[in-house]
Amino acid sequence: xxxxxxxxxxxxxxxxxxxxxxxxxxxxxxxxxxxxxxxxxxxxxxxxxxxxxxxxxxxxxxxxxxxxxxxxxxxxxxxxxxxxxxxxxxxxxxxxxxxxxxxxxxxxxxxxxxxxxxxxxxxxxxxxxxxxxxxxxxxxxxxxxxxxxxxxxxxxxxxxxxxxxxxxxxxxxxxxxxxxxxxxxxxxxxxxxxxxxxxxxxxxxxxxxxxxxxxxxxxxxxxxxxxxxxxxxxxxxxxxxxxxxxxxxxxxxxxxxxxxx
Amino acid sequence: xxxxxxxxxxxxxxxxxxxxxxxxxxxxxxxxxxxxxxxxxxxxxxxxxxxxxxxxxxxxxxxxxxxxxxxxxxxxxxxxxxxxxxxxxxxxxxxxxxxxxxxxxxxxxxxxxxxxxxxxxxxxxxxxxxxxxxxxxxxxxxxxxxxxxxxxxxxxxxxxxxxxxxxxxxxxxxxxxxxxxxxxxxxxxxxxxxxxxxxxxxxxxxxxxxxxxxxxxxxxxxxxxxxxxxxxxxxxxxxxxxxxxxxxxxxxxxxxxxxxx
Amino acid sequence: xxxxxxxxxxxxxxxxxxxxxxxxxxxxxxxxxxxxxxxxxxxxxxxxxxxxxxxxxxxxxxxxxxxxxxxxxxxxxxxxxxxxxxxxxxxxxxxxxxxxxxxxxxxxxxxxxxxxxxxxxxxxxxxxxxxxxxxxxxxxxxxxxxxxxxxxxxxxxxxxxxxxxxxxxxxxxxxxxxxxxxxxxxxxxxxxxxxxxxxxxxxxxxxxxxxxxxxxxxxxxxxxxxxxxxxxxxxxxxxxxxxxxxxxxxxxxxxxxxxxx
Numbered sequence: 108x109x110x111x112x113x114x115x116x117x118x119x120x121x122x123x124x125x126x127x128x129x130x131x132x133x134x135x136x137x138x139x140x141x142x143x144x145x146x147x148x149x150x151x152x153x154x155x156x157x158x159x160x161x162x163x164x165x166x167x168x169x170x171x172x173x174x175x176x177x178x179x180x181x182x183x184x185x186x187x188x189x190x191x192x193x194x195x196x197x198x199x200x201x202x203x204x205x206x207x208x209x210x211x212x213x214x215x216x217x218x219x220x221x222x223x224x225x226x227x228x229x230x231x232x233x234x235x236x237x238x239x240x241x242x243x244x245x246x247x248x249x250x251x252x253x254x255x256x257x258x259x260x261x262x263x264x265x266x267x268x269x270x271x272x273x274x275x276x277x278x279x280x281x282x283x284x285x286x287x288x289x290x291x292x293x294x295x296x297x298x299x300x301x302x303x304x305x306x307x308x309x310x311x312x313x314x315x316x317x318x319x320x321x322x323x324x325x326x327x328x329x330x331x332x333x334x335x336x337x338x339x340x341x342x343x344x345x346x347x348x349x350x351x352x353x354x355x356x357x358x359x360x361x362x363x364x365x366x367x368x
Numbered sequence: 369x370x371x372x373x374x375x376x377x378x379x380x381x382x383x384x385x386x387x388x389x390x391x392x393x394x395x396x397x398x399x400x401x402x403x404x405x406x407x408x409x410x411x412x413x414x415x416x417x418x419x420x421x422x423x424x425x426x427x428x429x430x431x432x433x434x435x436x437x438x439x440x441x442x443x444x445x446x447x448x449x450x451x452x453x454x455x456x457x458x459x460x461x462x463x464x465x466x467x468x469x470x471x472x473x474x475x476x477x478x479x480x481x482x483x484x485x486x487x488x489x490x491x492x493x494x495x496x497x498x499x500x501x502x503x504x505x506x507x508x509x510x511x512x513x514x515x516x517x518x519x520x521x522x523x524x525x526x527x528x529x530x531x532x533x534x535x536x537x538x539x540x541x542x543x544x545x546x547x548x549x550x551x552x553x554x555x556x557x558x559x560x561x562x563x564x565x566x567x568x569x570x571x572x573x574x575x576x577x578x579x580x581x582x583x584x585x586x587x588x589x590x591x592x593x594x595x596x597x598x599x600x601x602x603x604x605x606x607x608x609x610x611x612x613x614x615x616x617x618x619x620x621x622x623x624x625x626x627x628x629x
Numbered sequence: 630x631x632x633x634x635x636x637x638x639x640x641x642x643x644x645x646x647x648x649x650x651x652x653x654x655x656x657x658x659x660x661x662x663x664x665x666x667x668x669x670x671x672x673x674x675x676x677x678x679x680x681x682x683x684x685x686x687x688x689x690x691x692x693x694x695x696x697x698x699x700x701x702x703x704x705x706x707x708x709x710x711x712x713x714x715x716x717x718x719x720x721x722x723x724x725x726x727x728x729x730x731x732x733x734x735x736x737x738x739x740x741x742x743x744x745x746x747x748x749x750x751x752x753x754x755x756x757x758x759x760x761x762x763x764x765x766x767x768x769x770x771x772x773x774x775x776x777x778x779x780x781x782x783x784x785x786x787x788x789x790x791x792x793x794x795x796x797x798x799x800x801x802x803x804x805x806x807x808x809x810x811x812x813x814x815x816x817x818x819x820x821x822x823x824x825x826x827x828x829x830x831x832x833x834x835x836x837x838x839x840x841x842x843x844x845x846x847x848x849x850x851x852x853x854x855x856x857x858x859x860x861x862x863x864x865x866x867x868x869x870x871x872x873x874x875x876x877x878x879x880x881x882x883x884x885x886x887x888x889x890x
Contacts, residue, residue: 174612177603185600193596200588205790226786242567244611244621246576248583248599252591255584257783259543261518264487267580268466268573269564281543282781282803304790306764312790315768319789322770323777324587326846327722330774335715338770339707342699350766351696360766435873438864446861454857461849503828505872505882507837509844509860513852516845520804522779525748528841529727529834530825542804585848 113140114147115164121365122301123156124209130165136217137173138188141195148198155365158305159202160297161225162209168234171216171250189249192217196224196253200320203313205304209297210234211290213272220250223257223283226316227304229297231290235272236283242270257283308346308362315341374401375408376425382626383562384417385470391426397478398434399449402456409459416626419566420463421558422486423470429495432477432511450510453478457485457514461581464574466565470558471495472551474533481511484518484544487577488565490558492551496533497544503531518544569607569623576602635662636669637686643887644823645678646731652687658739659695660710663717670720677887680827681724682819683747684731690756693738693772711771714739718746718775722842725835727826731819732756733812735794742772745779745805748838749826751819753812757794758805764792779805830868830884837863 115126125147127134134140151159163169176188199206199221206225208214214222215237222228222236230236238247238254247267255263258281266273275287288296305312318337322330341347346362353360376387386408388395395401412420424430437449460467460482467486469475475483476498483489483497491497499508499515508528516524519542527534536548549557566573579598583591602608607623614621637648647669649656656662673681685691698710721728721743728747730736736744737759744750744758752758760769760776769789777785780803788795797809810818827834840859844852863869868884875882 174615178609178612178616180603182601182604185603186597189596189600189603193592197589197592226790227783241573241576242564243615244569244572244623245599245603245608246572246579248576248579248602249592249595251576251580252583252588252595255580256588257781259518260580260584261488261546262543263584264577264580265546265561265565267576268487268566269561270567271564282784285783285787300787300791303764303793304787306792308766311766311768312763315763315770315773315789316786318768318770319773319777319782319786320588322774323782323785327774327778327842328719331715331719331771334771334774335711336708338767339711340704341770342702342707342711342767343704347767348700351700354696354765355700362766435876439870439873439877441864443862443865446864447858450857450861450864454853458850458853502834502837503825504876505830505833505884506860506864506869507833507840509837509840509863510853510856512837512841513844513849513856516841517849520779521841521845522749522807523804524845525838525841526807526822526826528837529748529827530822531828532825581849 112143113137114143116147116151118156121157121305122160122298123151123154124160124162125151127163127169133167133170134163134165134218135170135173136192136221138176138191141191145195145198148195148202151204152202156204157309157365158301159204159206160209160301161199161206161221163211167212168210168214169218169221170213171218192249196220199224201317203316204309205301205312205316207297207301207304209293210284211293213237215239215272216247217250220253223250223253227300228284229286229288229293229300230275230278230284231293232275232287233290234275236278237270237272238266239270241268254283257281308350310344310346310363311341373404374398375404377408377412379417382418382566383421383559384412384415385421385423386412388424388430394428394431395424395426395479396431396434397453397482399437399452402452406456406459409456409463412465413463417465418570418626419562420465420467421470421562422460422467422482424472428473429471429475430479430482431474432479453510457481460485462578464577465570466562466573466577468558468562468565470554471545472554474498476500476533477508478511481514484511484514488561489545490547490549490554490561491536491539491545492554493536493548494551495536497539498531498533499527500531502529515544518542568621569611571605571607571624572602634665635659636665638669638673640678643679643827644682644820645673645676646682646684647673649685649691655689655692656685656687656740657692657695658714658743660698660713663713667717667720670717670724673726674724678726679831679887680823681726681728682731682823683721683728683743685733689734690732690736691740691743692735693740714771718742721746723839725838726831727823727834727838729819729823729826731815732806733815735759737761737794738769739772742775745772745775749822750806751808751810751815751822752797752800752806753815754797754809755812756797758800759792759794760788761792763790776805779803830872832866832868832885833863
């Protein structure tokens with residue numbers, strides 16, 4: 108088990124959990140925490156971990172941005188802060204491994220954005236999600252980039268304009284999370300989903316994940332041009348050929364797994 | 369209470385309701401009505417209203433385009449008519465205030481488009497929504513621009529190709545409306561949602577609303593570039609700084625409210 | 630009733646059913662089958678059929694790509710194979726007639742992509758849908774182009790990464806299919822939906838369908854520019870003017886129907 112000041116890395120067999128570890132401050136996303144997170148993501152990306160959980164210590168998942176860092180900020184300082192946040196979110200999304208957010212308590216503002224940026228998410232029954240800036244003085248513009256791409260845009264505007272939280276069941280109905288379970292089952296359900304998401308060839312999955320994000324915002328013609336090229340090439344890598352050969356020989360396929368697994 | 373011939377403006381405290389007021393013709397969207405609506409929207413945009421309801425007098429919300437205006441039209445006349453419609457819809461979407469459609473009876477064709485163009489929508493239990501041109505002779509191509517961005521595209525094609533109406537419960541399930549209530553509660557539910565959507569800083573919300581629409585059709589990289597820049601700048605406006613200072617001082621924030629409220 | 634080797638064309642009154650007809654091989658999408666399908670689609674596009682069903686003989690809808698054709702393939706061969714698939718999917722989507730997939734058993738991989746590429750879909754209660762490559766060695770990158778545009782992207786990533794199938798009820802809840810019915814009612818439900826989708830002017834619908842696909846991936850401003858131009862012009866075609874005149878004269882409209890109907 109590695110340990111940072113604000114982020115804790117826990118290696119559990121083939122999976123790594125990245126813990127937001129600032130429970131006294133409700134895991135508020137200070138610049139320091141986000142920069143530490145970005146460094147941790149670099150480290151995890153290069154590690155032998157086959158799947159990644161993003162979780163949080165303490166009572167809630169994350170309270171979002173740290174207002175004190177915006178107090179009296181210049182435009183340059185403010186741009187730097189949101190740039191640090193964008194870098195962290197972008198780095199998380201581009202991790203080669205499948206990622207799952209494990210959400211309990213509350214994910215609000217940039218904390219909700221973080222929970223919306225992993226590939227998949229599991230929430231405890233009591234969890235709620237909010238982009239509350241709209242009922243205050245600073246609309247949650249960047250969180251709604253991530254949230255607005257998972258749920259319908261009228262629902263995203265409702266969250267953004269009212270600032271009211273939605274409960275876990277609604278988050279599941281709207282496609283913001285994949286699973287909702289009793290809090291006691293949260294670890295098990297998160298690992299079950301991540302286990303399902305990390306079967307087979309990890310290399311193939313990393314290629315496919317990147318291509319998915321690259322194509323999904325394109326128009327259909329460009330999306331197919333990209334996806335056909337990627338998939339045609341991916342079919343030739345040794346792990347794809349192993350899958351194909353094993354299928355034709357009616358035997359289980361053997362994929363490279365890291366030593367630690 | 370202001371009054372036009374085809375559109376009626378009702379100022380109710382801090383909210384303004386824009387009434388389609390041509391009940392004898394089922395609030396059909398004639399060029400005259402749409403141009404009056406566009407002028408009214410300009411007026412409301414510049415007013416001290418903090419939130420806007422779009423509603424309709426009579427038995428139904430709106431029957432959509434007026435076929436008689438297309439009868440024997442030249443291409444220039446037809447382009448002008450659809451241009452007037454597009455201008456109205458675009459003007460509605462760019463209103464700085466949060467907007468809610470209050471839908472009863474039927475919203476069909478361009479009437480459905482209108483109900484899909486406000487930021488939020490509340491429907492009476494008995495309301496239905498349709499893009500019926502597909503079962504006749506003029507496919508609802510422009511209404512499906514708005515409707516198709518709120519519901520899944522296969523659902524939008526079903527509405528467009530069959531022309532069959534969907535009921536209010538389905539509209540809610542698909543993300544076309546935010547709330548469905550008994551018709552007797554429609555005014556109250558609309559005001560409740562608009563009340564929630566107009567808390568806090570109106571200036572911040574206007575900035576956030578515009579940024580939401582600007583980013584949501586972009587690819588993710590461009591969306592973040594835009595959103596980070598907007599939010600970083602928005603954090604510096606006095607109302608955001610008031611929110612931040614109040615939070616740090618653990619006191620309620622004070623936001624500018626129009627005199628009329 | 631026409632007949633190919635791998636694809637069977639069944640003309641039933643005004644509708645044509647295109648049958649995947651390789652049940653011994655679970656309707657696997659070999660290059661030969663996809664090329665035959667593309668040729669059949671050209672033929673059907675030019676025919677008097679007013680609506681098209683895509684269905685499959687045997688126990689399941691389709692098992693997707695034929696792994697044996699990728700075994701030991703060069704990049705040129707692999708690109709050719711995925712190009713053949715893309716051509717078929719693109720040709721299907723651009724058919725002027727409304728199209729409905731009739732799905733039973735299992736639609737998996739490129740078979741799921743095929744079921745996601747028609748305009749509409751009806752599934753038997755026992756049907757399931759999967760993009761299983763992610764749990765093996767070849768991620769379903771191209772199937773997720775089609776599937777990812779119908780369901781939320783987090784749901785699409787769950788299907789892609791876990792490879793687990795979803796049942797028909799979930800497919801309906803997520804917008805992947807329009808109707809789910811007992812298998813015994815599958816033909817009737819498919820024809821009922823296609824019947825609803827083929828009322829009115831076929832010419833108008835073909836124009837509208839194309840415009841829908843052309844606009845839905847654009848940003849809103851460009852989408853309206855395209856849609857307003859198309860609809861303004863479409864209002865002038867004789868069938869639209871017939872719809873308009875009939876409405877104004879309070880009589881049923883008469884639309885051109887093919888002789889065979």
